Amino acid sequence: MEWNAPGEWTPAAAAEPGQPRKGILLIHGLGDSPWTFVDIAAELSKRGYLVRTILLPGHGTRPEDVMYVTADDWRQVVRQQADAMRRDVDTLYLGGFSTGANLALEYAYDHADVAGLVLFSPGFKSLSLDWLAPALAVT
Template structure:
């Protein structure tokens, strides 16, 4: 049975929905969640469908299932706050962008953290980059559906101490804490379908976007992922390049910078929203 690892940190009337990445867990958002909550935000870090279990659990779900849990979580948090923000890590940022595109009047701002439309970072093997586009076809044909792409060091982490802790939990099979060690090919195919859909919808994102990405991302190259978002969304963007982190920027060396930038970004929007709502028309 999959354990629900979602958690709610009560705060003020400004809420932030946090979305983890593919094969990840709400734990990878916990430091950010605590940082946001410490300054008053109500934070809900959700768990995507099929996650925090085994590979079979994940492969029984589709990207539509993942997105449905995002929508349900947004509805849950919206009942508790006046202003709703969303931030996602890796694939989670794609789901966050889709939510903003689908709910332009509800979502006030998006944190796009290490956006991942495709695995093309410097640590990804050449054959994976070249064959990635075939995964959807493989799934349709039922080929290689029991195979997984096993992650290799540095596991998205530049900080060696944190890397050792995360890899130990991940390789021990503690998926509820650190996620899965492998990326099942069927799940990667679903992520590719999600990426295709989100690319089409980027122009529909009209709210402000905070885009943060490492210039040394080992999983997703900044030029083909983060810059894609910056170029295609319709809302105003703030682009920040990190220089001392790899992919998992919410827990890596510059995690405090990620927290501070998110706080500043969301607070500024919340402040302007509050001002406009209290302004009286003469």
């Protein structure tokens, strides 16, 4: 359960009055979980960031559950969590691994107030074989 649960790391400096607060929302990859970022999150928190990880729909249960969600479902969670974090910090950063990196980038394109991105292994261009996916999907 701990590996699948979203998390939050609060920096000690965040309790000081007048301190500008910066936060980073970390988004895991396809078939992955928030646990991907446990080490990175702790280190970013030590450096003064409020860090949150999210669990994308279809993840953290059975592998076949990912077949019943859409990219729009993931986008909605990213949007909701980014909006929630934005209320708690002055400066918002996004980070992601693989699919999470692409979701972070896509969100940042539409939200100029995102201060920066930390992208791990983003897939900026897919092979031209994506048309095969429906034929290869297990029904």
